Each structure stands twice: as structure tokens, then as C-alpha cells.
Amino acid sequence: MRRAALLPLGGALASLAALAAPFGADAEGLGFARLCLGGLAAACLWAGFAPGVGARPAGTAAVAALAALAGVAVVRMLSGGLENTAGPGFALALVAVWLSAWHVVDAATAARPRDPRLASAANLVAPVVFGLTVLLLWEGVVRGFGSSMMKVILPAPSAIAARFGSSLPTLSADFAQTFQGVSVGYALGCGSGILVAILIDRVPFLQRGLLPLGNLVSALPIVGMAPIMVMWFGFDWQSKAAIVVIMTFFPQLVNTVAGLASAGRMERDLMKTYAASYGQTLAALRLPSALPFIFNGLKINSTLALIGAIVAEFFGTPIVGMGFRINTEVGRMNIDMVWATILVSALTGSLFYGFLTLVERRVTFWHASYRQRTT
């Protein structure tokens, strides 16, 4: 049998088994869920074993739609009386949805559409489907089978979302507090890193002295300086900004120095034949060619800055801030609140990073790594 047909076969078998097995207590929406599972089984068989190979993608599309429907139906049954009392049918339904999603990802990966827009859409399908499946399995397993203990230490995504929605004021206050330290420290640390790199550019002796030290310091556990900064600058955001400055300075320095050295000899010679001054060469050639390196440093630092601020808040804050929230709510076993705060920090981190990537693309559109993509 073809390997590609294994997953749909598994999906179909699991769906059929889920239809046959008991779901547990009498739950609302059982009929609809069974309908979806029956359809899913048929779609799986179609996607795996349709007589004409050309017809199978249509089957895969049907699998995607029906698996999504079945997933929603199964989760809704949890609220309809199946919470904690799920039976084997429920587990089999989850398995069926999982195998179907895997098949969809597989098919989306194997299909290589010619149209570049379709291709990038296919690239997006895999991670999105994967993420949604993980969320669905997490929700289903925790709420269907979890003990009350498990629900405390690993709350279901819906519980986290509910907590997120109901504590928006707290979360936004925490975010504002932490982000103030992060942004001030980030601007100061990265700014001074770039400035010092430009200043020592004319003194190769200092460069050779600072670079190995900078590389070394970048590998050290600088977060440990957090308690000292809290002692020096107090509990408020200033101490967080200070630790962020220390954490971001050296990576930025090292990257900028490497960037300033990256301009090619041909280009430098050209500037020389133009009789360009040091400042002109710096402004017109070396800084632009250093930009990819500078952005690399900025990106590395975006994560470091958040880590520094959050860890510094473990050592002492006014009673607000993401690190403070995580530390106290963990102590009270309000893990859903911890997850909500982690969600905020993850969103902040990836938005920050995404923003930097966007700016980088606008500013270094001429760079080879972006040029190649358009042609």
C-alpha cells in the first residue's frame, strides 16, 4: 500500500471506531459530532483511495473541512456535559482529528503549487494546522480526562483564554510596567552599543581589545546582575531598564563592529578614488553595509531585553509587572494567570521581532537576501 494512504486510512478507521465506541455521558451535540465523524471517515477514504488520483485533493480538502467541524463539535460536547466523563469514543475522535490534520499537513507539504502565492499559502497551512491541532488535543485531553489536579497545573487553552479576557486590565498594567523598562533599556543599550562601535571604529587597538571581551560577556549569565541593579536603581522600572542596557550593549557592539568591517574592499577603494573623507565613507558606504548586522543585533536583543526585564522583576518590583505576576501567581497556583502572562510576553516578543523584521525589509531592501526573493 502507498505510504501516503496510511494516514487517511488511519483517520478513517479512528473515525469509524469513534462512532462505534461509547462517548461517555449523554452529551449534547452527540448526534452532530457523530455526523461529522461519519463524513470525516468517508472523506478520508476518498482522499486516500479515490480511483482517480486527480480526485484525491478534493478529498483532502473535504478532510480538512470535516476535521475542523468534528474538532469543534467534539470540544463543544465538553461544555455539553462531557467534562471529565469522556469515554473511549471521545479519545478515538481526537485521534481521528489528529490523524486527519496530519494528512492535511502532509498533502499541503507534498503539493508544490507553481503559483508563488499559492505556494506561500501552502507553506502557511502546515504550521497553522499543526498549532490548531495541538490546541485541540490539549483542550480535549485536559478537559475530557484531566483530574482536577491536572486542570490546576495545566489549564486548558479555553481556561487560559477566559482568564486572559477577564484580567485584561491587570495584564495591560503589567505589560505597560514591564514594557517601559524594556523599551527605555533597549533604546539606551542598543543605541550606546552602536555609538560605541562607531566611536572605536577609528581605534583598531580598542576594537581588538573590546571584541573578545564583548563576545565573552555575551555568553555569560548577565541576568544574574539583576539583583544588583534592583539595589542600585530601586524597585521601579529604572532598574529593569538598567539590566536591559547591560544585557543588550555587548551583543549590539559586537554585531555593529562586525557590520562596519563588512564593506568590501572594492567598494572602499571606490570611495577612496572619489576622495571621500572618513565621514563620507562611513555615511555612504560602511553604515549602510553594516545595517544587516545591526538589525541582527537588534533582533537578538529584542528577546534578551524581555528576558532581562522579566527576570529582574523576580527580584523585586512595585506590585505590577509581568515578572512579578508570574512569580506571585505561580506561588498561588493560579497557573492559568501565569499562562495568560506568558501569552502576553510571547505576543510582545514576536510582535517586537516582527516589527524589526518589517523595518529591516524596508531599510535593507537592497540586500542580497531580499533581492533574490523577488526575481
Next chain:
Amino acid sequence: MSTEAASLPRAAAPPRPGVWAGLWEGHALPVVVVSLLIVALWYVGAVAMNADLQRSAFENAGQKTWTTAELVAGTLAQERPRLPAPHQVAEELWKTVVDTAPTSKRSLVYHAGITLSATVLGFLFGSVLGILLAVLIVHVRSLERSLMPWIVASQTIPIVALAPMIVIILNQLDVTGVVPKAAIAAYLSFFPVTVGMVKGLRSPDPLQLDLMRTYSASRLQTFLALRVPSSVPFLFASLKVGVAAALVGTVVAELTQSADGGFGARLLAGSYYGQTVQIWAALFAAALCACLLIAVVAFADRIVLRRMGYTR
């Protein structure tokens, strides 16, 4: 010296530079000079930051006037200075490393042992996991497409924020001791290893892969004879990042699980009781441990690469 001169190739330099010129051009002298500069700045900073404390100490002792020399000497010998002088930190390090028995809870060797055991355990576990995941990702296309974007995205989020939660949850499940800390160390070190190893296993160029195909090599043979050897430099580069990350993870985990000791616990205790000298000594000891771990990996790197013929 102008930048133009510095950018000239080495061959253009005079054939036999003197000892001083060699030192000037090399890395050792600049590093030493910059380090000495930093130490000097540190002393200046220590005097400046501790001066207020010292003045009030003099006043409390009933001393109305004092000379600058007395003031400076006082700032460098306080018991709880805002910024301890380098020699105070060195004394504390000597006292807690050499003069104290390694079994005592006051010994930094004792705490280093706790931190290092969790770090090394977590690092080994995390790198094995990272390598296995990378092998899977390289061979299962759907896994690569679905998992890799998430791994890359997770690099942009502050995962250290998870540390307290993981520690508490594992403690609730009756997992205590070295394991929760090692779990966080593993968690932090596995991301760089996975990303680097995927890059490394992908590094053979299509020509080499085509050659393997003309030999009708199986996937396993291609993997063992081509992909693994060409991934080794990438592996070691990411192991260096991973081991540093593992140490950071352990120290942060020890902030939450401070009852067991370790550098993180020393930092926390020092910050509770205002023992700045103790904090700085713990920081330097942690930095030394980080250097040691990276040096061990770099040493293994050099030996393995030389055996494999990467460097001649």
C-alpha cells in the same frame, strides 16, 4: 593608525615585526589593556558610589573631618558597599572557594557543584533531544513544515518566563532536586541545538547529495556518510550557545527553587540581606563556570574537527 592601514592584508605588513609590534597587532595586549581599563573604571566607580555611605559612616562614628585618602580607603573596605571594589570580590572569592571546605554551605565550590550538575545534566539531555528532533525534521518533510516555524518563532519569546512555572509544577508532581532545574536547562539549550543541527544536516550541497545518489546510497547511508559529518561544525557552534543558555536557565530556576542552593540561590540570598560582596562573588563564579563549560565544548570541538580533518 588609520582604518585603511588596518584593512590591508597581513602579507603587506613588514615580514618580521618586533615583539612590541607583534603584541600591538595581536589580541592579547589590547585585551589586557582594555581589561585593566575596566578594572580602573570599576575602582573609580566604587569610590564614587560608596562615598556617600562612607561619609555618613564617618559622621555616625563621630568623626568630624577626614582626609580624602581616608575617604577613599574607607570606600574600598566597606562591609556592604553599593559597589564592592574588585579586590573585595577577589578576597570573597578566595575565602569562599579556597578557604572554606567544599562541603560547607558557605563554599562557592559547593554551590558551583549544585549549579553545574543541573546545567550539565540538562545540557546533555537538551542537546540529545535537539539532535533527535533535528534528524526527524530533516527527514520528515511535513514535520519540518509544521514544527520548524514554531521552533523559530519560539526563539523570539522570553522562554525564561516559563522557568518558575515549570519548577513549581514539577515540585507539585513530587519531582524535586536536580531534575526541575535540569529540565529548564534542557529546555533552554535544546532550541539553539535544534536550529543549528537542522542547518548542519542541510549543509551538504546538491552536488554532494547527487553523488551519493549515483552511488545508490540509501537514506541511512547518505545520512551517516554525508549529512552527519558535514553537520559537526554546526553542531559544536550551537552546543556552545546551548551550554551558555543551559547555565542561564539553571541560575534562573534556582531563583525559584532556592532551598537547594546554587548560584541563583546565592544571588537571591545576597539580594535579601544586602550582601553585595556575596552577590558579586557568586556572579563571577557563575561567569567562570560559563567560561569553563564553553571552554570544554570548544576543546572537544577542536579535537573532533581535527580528527575529522576539518582543520589542518
